[in-house]
Amino acid sequence: AQSVTQLGSHVSVSEGALVLLRCNYSSSVPPYLFWYVQYPNQGLQLLLKYTSAATLVKGINGFEAEFKKSETSFHLTKPSAHMSDAAEYFCAVSGGNDMRFGAGTRLTVKP
Amino acid sequence: GAVVSQHPSRVICKSGTSVKIECRSLDFQATTMFWYRQFPKKSLMLMATSNEGSKATYEQGVEKDKFLINHASLTLSTLTVTSAHPEDSSFYICSAGRTGQTYEQYFGPGTRLTVT
Numbered sequence: 001a002q003s004v005t006q007l008g009s010h011v012s013v014s015e016g017a018l019v020l021l022r023c024n025y026s027s028s029v030p031p032y033l034f035w036y037v038q039y040p041n042q043g044l045q046l047l048l049k050y051t052s053a054a055t056l057v058k059g060i061n062g063f064e065a066e067f068k069k070s071e072t073s074f075h076l077t078k079p080s081a082h083m084s085d086a087a088e089y090f091c092a093v094s095g096g097n098d099m100r101f102g103a104g105t106r107l108t109v110k111p
Numbered sequence: 112g113a114v115v116s117q118h119p120s121r122v123i124c125k126s127g128t129s130v131k132i133e134c135r136s137l138d139f140q141a142t143t144m145f146w147y148r149q150f151p152k153k154s155l156m157l158m159a160t161s162n163e164g165s166k167a168t169y170e171q172g173v174e175k176d177k178f179l180i181n182h183a184s185l186t187l188s189t190l191t192v193t194s195a196h197p198e199d200s201s202f203y204i205c206s207a208g209r210t211g212q213t214y215e216q217y218f219g220p221g222t223r224l225t226v227t
Contacts, residue, residue, distance in 0.1 A: 032214040032215065034215075041202075041221075041223065042221065043204055043218050043219055043220040043221040044155075044204070046218075049215065051214070051215075090154060090155070094214045094215065094216075095214075096213055096214045097160075097213055098145070098157065099145070099157075099216055100157075102154065103153075103154045104153070104154045106152075
């Protein structure tokens with residue numbers, strides 16, 4: 001069975017500041033890990049994914065995440081927040097047959 | 112590649128009627144498709160997994176007679192909400208997995224259902 005926990009339902013940063021969204025996973029098999037972004041009334045957009053290759057994964061819009069097996073974490077970062085990054089972010093884990101989502105983190109970017 | 116569409120994008124129906132939502136994989140074949148429900152300001156909840164040509168597998172607590180799923184081809188799955196009630200109002204999202212590659216899902220844009 002797989003599950004993810006996103007620490008912090010709401011994160012607020014200033015424009016230009018570092019963005020850090022936390023995700024810890026639990027999986028009985030080697031996991032595939034994903035970060036998605038969702039804007040209001042829209043579907044999910046894939047930001048990046050870990051599929052057992054490089055542990056540091058670069059995604060779209062300047063986001064990246066590092067897979068740390070020892071910490072069972074897959075935190076999402078971006079060096080400098082932009083106003084357009086304000087959205088809901090979901091971490092997800094797949095063990096091969098289905099996908100489980102975290103509760104989501106709402107990112108607010110202050111001018 | 113890996114585009115998934117949903118139709119309609121939003122629908123309003125009267126209580127007691129049924130509504131069908133289509134999910135299509137446009138440029139790949141999908142043996143497995145998934146249906147999720149999302150409540151306001153909440154995460155996605157998996158409702159069911161459908162495999163082409165066989166019965167869908169429903170998650171615990173999801174009424175299979177209320178949410179009818181059909182996956183008749185490798186590019187189309189449908190979700191029919193039968194005898195809809197206001198509490199069925201929600202955002203429904205489908206996803207599809209490529210045949211032979213099940214660890215990643217490609218998501219549709221979602222369908223907003225409002226039952227009056």
